[in-house]
Amino acid sequence: MHDxxxxxxxxxxxxxxxxxxxxxxxxxxxxxxxxxxxxxxxERHGRRLEAAMVREALADAGLTMDDVxxxxxxxxPAGLAEYLAIRPRYLDGTMVGGSSYELHVEHAAAAxxxxxxxxxxxxxxxxxxxxxRRGGPPAFSGGRGLTGPMPGxxxxxxxxxxxxxxxxxxxxxxHMALYGTTSEQLAQIAVDTRRWAALNPRARYRDELTVxxxxxxxxxxxxxxxxxxxxxxxxAGAFVMTSLERARDLPKPPVAVLxxxxxxxxxxxxxxxxxxxxxxxxxxxAAFGMAGVRPEDVDLLMGYDxxxxxxxxxxxxxxxxxxxxxxxxxxxxxxxPGGSLPMNTNGGGLSYTHPGMYGMFLLVEAVRQLRGExxxxxxxxxxxxxxxxxxxxxxxxxxxVLGTEATL
Amino acid sequence: MRDISxxxxxxxxxxxxxxxxxxxxxxxxRELALPWxxxxxxxxxxxxxxxxxxxGEAVEWRPAAGTGEVYAVSVHYRTGPGRDPADGPYAVAxxxxxxxxxxxxxxxxxxxxxxxxxMPVAVAWLPLSxxxxxxQFVPAPGA
Numbered sequence: 001m002h003d004x005x006x007x008x009x010x011x012x013x014x015x016x017x018x019x020x021x022x023x024x025x026x027x028x029x030x031x032x033x034x035x036x037x038x039x040x041x042x043e044r045h046g047r048r049l050e051a052a053m054v055r056e057a058l059a060d061a062g063l064t065m066d067d068v069x070x071x072x073x074x075x076x077p078a079g080l081a082e083y084l085a086i087r088p089r090y091l092d093g094t095m096v097g098g099s100s101y102e103l104h105v106e107h108a109a110a111a112x113x114x115x116x117x118x119x120x121x122x123x124x125x126x127x128x129x130x131x132x133r134r135g136g137p138p139a140f141s142g143g144r145g146l147t148g149p150m151p152g153x154x155x156x157x158x159x160x161x162x163x164x165x166x167x168x169x170x171x172x173x174x175h176m177a178l179y180g181t182t183s184e185q186l187a188q189i190a191v192d193t194r195r196w197a198a199l200n201p202r203a204r205y206r207d208e209l210t211v212x213x214x215x216x217x218x219x220x221x222x223x224x225x226x227x228x229x230x231x232x233x234x235x236a237g238a239f240v241m242t243s244l245e246r247a248r249d250l251p252k253p254p255v256a257v258l259x260x261x262x263x264x265x266x267x268x269x270x271x272x273x274x275x276x277x278x279x280x281x282x283x284x285x286a287a288f289g290m291a292g293v294r295p296e297d298v299d300l301l302m303g304y305d306x307x308x309x310x311x312x313x314x315x316x317x318x319x320x321x322x323x324x325x326x327x328x329x330x331x332x333x334x335x336x337p338g339g340s341l342p343m344n345t346n347g348g349g350l351s352y353t354h355p356g357m358y359g360m361f362l363l364v365e366a367v368r369q370l371r372g373e374x375x376x377x378x379x380x381x382x383x384x385x386x387x388x389x390x391x392x393x394x395x396x397x398x399x400x401v402l403g404t405e406a407t408l
Numbered sequence: 409m410r411d412i413s414x415x416x417x418x419x420x421x422x423x424x425x426x427x428x429x430x431x432x433x434x435x436x437x438r439e440l441a442l443p444w445x446x447x448x449x450x451x452x453x454x455x456x457x458x459x460x461x462x463x464g465e466a467v468e469w470r471p472a473a474g475t476g477e478v479y480a481v482s483v484h485y486r487t488g489p490g491r492d493p494a495d496g497p498y499a500v501a502x503x504x505x506x507x508x509x510x511x512x513x514x515x516x517x518x519x520x521x522x523x524x525x526x527m528p529v530a531v532a533w534l535p536l537s538x539x540x541x542x543x544q545f546v547p548a549p550g551a
Contacts, residue, residue, distance in 0.1 A: 151425075151454045151455075153420075153422055154422040154423075154424070154425055154428060154454075155428075155454045155511065155512060156512050157420050157422070157488070157489050157490065158419050158420050158421070158422055158490070158542055159419075159488075159500050159512050159513055159514050159542075160416065160419065160484060160487065160488035160489065160490065160491040160498060160500060160514065161484075161488050161489075161500050161512065162484055162486055162487065162488035162489070162500075163488075165486070166482055166484060166488060166500055169482035170480040170481070170482050170500070170501075170502055171480070172482075173480040173481050173482055173525060174479065174480040174525065177480070177524075177525035177526070178525075218485065219483070219485040219497075220485060220486045221482045221483070221484045221485065221486060221500075222482055222483040222484075222485070222521075223482070224482075269502075269512075270453075270454065270502060270510060270511065270512045271454070275479070275480055275502075
């Protein structure tokens with residue numbers, strides 16, 4: 001559907017009243033971990049890898065398994081809880097693709113705030129790259145079980161739509177046609193992200209990249225070149241959350257959840273109301289409003305970059321620039337090291353890692369930056385960071401605004 | 409299979425879902441039928457057992473004009489599912505139909521790189537193996 005009157009899912013139709021939602025300072029992320037390799041492959045996989053991430057994130061938090069009473073993962077959660085011998089009071093198996101982890105943080109903050117549980121661990125592991133070598137069924141821990149009708153099989157795949165990139169290409173096509181956005185402008189996002197990756201020894205790709213390199217890389221699905229597209233690597237991560245009160249007693253400085261919100265618009269790309277406006281136009285203002293921050297207050301944006309166009313749409317929908325102006329906004333290199341809006345400082349899905357559902361890594365990097373643990377890529381004086389995830393094919397957006405103790 | 413240049417030689421042939429039988433049956437006559445909710449009253453897409461506006465079950469099938477314009481387009485150099493790479497790049501497009509709904513299709517009968525956003529298009533039909541047809545679109549007069 002595309003007709004305004006008949007569309008019930010248009011972002012503007014779901015204005016959220018922020019005063020009804022009071023997550024600001026209700027919970028904090030107190031531990032993080034991730035496992036990524038420059039080879040793109042990890043030795044561990046499956047449950048063992050998930051368990052390792054939980055162990056490392058808890059160690060980072062100064063907590064133990066005995067403290068954990070809540071679990072979040074983008075799969076049927078009972079099996080993982082059982083494997084980890086958690087007997088949870090709180091389970092979140094929300095699975096909306098790459099932004100699942102931002103939604104997990106939002107839900108966990110609400111649950112902790114409401115007293116449903118005290119310590120929630122969230123975890124992700126996927127090894128699509130080494131699974132190829134291992135053979136046999138992939139050891140995905142991401143939920144792959146799909147239920148219910150899949151209209152895309154009947155009404156998209158016969159037309160040869162190559163997923164996921166074909167869906168994003170259509171969005172880029174529309175944005176270019178409406179706003180004159182260029183391939184060079186999209187390429188600049190990949191270039192600046194690579195500049196950050198050069199500062200991260202664990203990034204998959206660290207060599208210098210130019211706009212010409214991106215434009216010279218083969219077409220995949222127009223208007224996206226190969227280097228407009230994210231990596232396929234192994235990767236895993238975890239986070240630990242608890243109340244701000246309890247967080248203050250732990251060894252590391254708490255990273256407070258200042259705001260969090262969701263914006264969903266569709267599942268298959270045919271049903272996206274306006275291919276240039278994502279649910280971030282709902283989740284962004286809602287999360288920022290809850291946090292009491294404006295775009296100019298944000299020191300660091302971790303904006304899901306499955307493709308260059310994905311990141312460009314976030315910049316507009318979150319209000320860093322006006323709708324349609326993303327191309328000119330990025331072309332001066334402000335997203336890279338030393339720029340006015342550091343974005344994807346770990347090297348992003350474009351150059352650091354992308355195991356399929358990348359949203360976990362947005363949170364891990366945001367926390368490290370706010371703690372001052374980011375080494376050569378540290379954004380100096382970072383107090384407010386935004387982790388903005390995109391799931392499906394621009395389908396479900398989750399915005400999390402995080403801040404240091406000084407922002408409370 | 410080809411009767412218009414650029415039509416694919418191979419496509420995935422999906423089993424018709426129960427909700428979409430009216431659509432697929434009409435394609436046997438090379439007719440584009442869309443689901444219509446008499447209560448709302450309006451067309452919707454994709455076919456569902458209920459109207460996505462009111463959730464009513466009184467869904468009917470009505471013929472569509474078979475015309476529209478390209479909302480967005482991507483030339484696929486990397487082949488999607490079911491396609492033969494030997495067919496070469498092809499245009500995957502979202503088409504805004506005259507009836508106010510948007511559907512995915514291919515634009516054929518023209519070089520894929522020449523398909524543009526806003527281009528007027530009209531339906532054409534690719535025969536499937538079981539007597540059904542898959543809607544394709546070609547540039548319409550004025551394109």
